[in-house]
Amino acid sequence: MKTQLVISTAGVVLIAACADSGANYQPILDGTPTPAYQADLAACQALAHDQNQFDQETLGATVLGAGAGAALGAAESGDALGGALAGALAGGIASAVDVSERRESIVVECLRGRGHRVVG
Known part of the structure; x- marks a missing residue:
């Protein structure tokens, strides 16, 4: 049980760390950045970060995964908690x-929409 708690805690930390990483994306530009680039980048990153529906989707996927895992764990090995x-x-x-x-895609498309030549 203690091992499962450690694993689940590590997983939650990993999920939380990954969830916001795309909003901090630093794209590659074709050419020299314009004087407005840093301000536009900050605005586009803030826009990507503010998409709260993505966080709700991650929570929903976690809950669905727990339900499916519990059902499979109970059916296969009798360990519903481990499966969950x-x-x-x-x-x-x-x-x-x-x-x-x-x-990441939001940051890239936002910068392109503001006239920056983003290649990736």
Whole structure:
């Protein structure tokens, strides 16, 4: 039980760390940045960070993963708690990675919309 608690705590910390990483993305520019680039970058990163629905999606995926993992764990090995923890970690991490990629995309598209030549 203690091992499962340590694993689940580490997973929650990992998910929390990954969830906001896309909003802090530093894109690659084609050419020299304009004088307005730093202000535009900060505004676009703030826009990406403020997308709270992504955080709710990660929470939902974590809960769904926990439910599916509990059902599988109970059916296969009789360990519903262990299955729930594993499912929650899998669902949460997968969703956090997706959220990070979408926040990166928001930063890139926002900068392009402001006239910066972002290549990635």
